[in-house]
Amino acid sequence: MLSPTSVKNALQSTAPVAAIQVQGWVRTRRDSKDLSFIELNDGSCLRSLQIIAKNSLANYADIQRLTTGASIIVRGALVASQGKGQNWEVVAEKIDIVGGSDDTYPLQKKGHTPEFLREIAHLRPRSNLFGSVFRVRSRLAFAIHQFFQDRGFFYLSAPIITGSDCEGAGELFRVTTIDAKNPPKKADGEIDYAKDFFARPTYLTVSGQLEAEAFASALSKVYTFGPTFRAENSNTSRHSNEFWMIEPEMAFCDLNGNMDLAEEIVKYLIRDIREHCPEELGLFVKFVDKELLARLDFVLERKFQRVPYTEAIELLKKSGEKFEFPVEYGLNLQSEHERWLTEKHFKCPVTVFNYPKEIKPFYMRLNDDDKTVTAMDLLVPGIGEIVGGSQREERLDVLEANMRRHKMNPADYEWYLDLRRYGTVPHSGFGLGFERMLMCVTGVSNIRDVIPFARTPGSAEF
Ligand code: 4AD
Ligand code: MG
Secondary structure, eight states, rough: OOOOOHHHHHHSHHHHHEEEEEEEEEEEEOOOOSSEEEEEEESSSSSSSSEEETTSSSHHHHHTTTTTTTEEEEEEEEEESSSSSSSSEEEEEEEEEEEEOOOOOOSSSOOOOOHHHHHHHTTTTHHHHHHHHHHHHHHHHHHHHHHHHHHEEEOOOSEEEEETTTTOOOOOEEEOOOTTTTTOOOOOOSSOOOGGGTTSSSEOOOHHHHHHHHHHHSSSSSEEEEEEOOOOOOOOOTTSSSSEEEEEEEOOOOOOHHHHHHHHHHHHHHHHHHHHOHHHHHHHHHHHOOOOOOOOHHHSOOOEEEEHHHHHHHHHHTTEEEOOOOOOEEESOHHHHIIIIIIIOOOOOEEEEEEGGGGSOOOBBBBBTSSHHHHEOOOOOOTEEEEEEEEOOOOOOHHHHHHHHTTTTGGGHHHHHHHHHHSSSOEEEEEEEHHHHHHHHHOOGGGGSSSOOOOOOTTTOO
């Protein structure tokens, strides 16, 4: 029995192979006088492998009816190709047709718009562009684990179902088994969540941070890498209701150490993809973003800027730029402001830090000015915020006061407060948006096109 070789390995062969088996899907087929050329792709790499099917094959008549999208298993000899554009091709001795296709197959040779391809998310990974995006997505995930594992961080699986609203924004998807038509009621008419599955209200997590803090207070350096969910109704090219986040959390670490790590990982990931996905990047440069490589190299070479929020506001005010959203101390930076800072002003990635306490969540450490908290957002050209993080409030009394200020009941977070009661330490962490990072390294401008099956307001197909 011959074990199958991937198209990638076959194309990388250093010598002819007398007997080889490859399998995959027909990209194109064209007939010449006594033979048929098949471009075979199995997704192992961008390129396809040329198969020569001679008319002496027993099922040649069936082979001549093969259309784009059909699946086949090919046995034959890997030989040096006489044709242009490839070093190797397979002269088939046997072709098994596994699954047919026909001319209703939506991915015919011609180029398609991303909008059309989004509607066939189950087939689009078979296209060159999306095959490349999702191979890079896989590599990026691997590189993230490698980055942290090499630096002594432990991987933590934070729960997906949780009782806490980490970001305090109320953008929660409820998890319940209560019968919507006939919910259990309390005496006051409110729904009685004590009778729900978990005997309390539960939600899909918006962030694994609070749980990561517990583990950083034990294993020192941890990171989560998992799905997070936000019920925010923002239909932008940068927001998704289900996205993946990487959240490192470090004990004995202050805001500066946190900013250092955020900058280091962004550079590391760009360098890793530069090195390991050259063919995919080449395709993105051709079809997605001509400036991609220049921009990535620029980010690698430049020192990232750091600027306090107050100063960023002053720069924006003095810019003379007409923004759609107002610029005022105490207001959040909008994407247009973030992009002005990185693209027009500093012309490099920028970390904005020390935001007004009013616009940031309860867990951030209060600065001595009593006005700002140790928040930091890392902004990159083309995307804006890619990382959001902070040093955490480690002082029990200040944390409790923060919670009350945010209209939270400290009694609901006793376990979190325990971390401050027993061996509390300065600690910090951040969240890196996996899809935003992927947009950064691919140049793809819509988050829907870097997620296998995107979930956005009004849309959860597949
Ligand atoms: O700034 P965020 O909301 O921070 C947190 O959730 C913290 N608890 C993280 C932490 O300190 N451990 O989100 C972090 C990052 C953002 O910078 C962005 O890259 C990404 O997550 N993100 C989203 N990505 C896609 N769609 C959305 N709706 C996103 N919301 C945040
Ligand atoms: Mg944020």
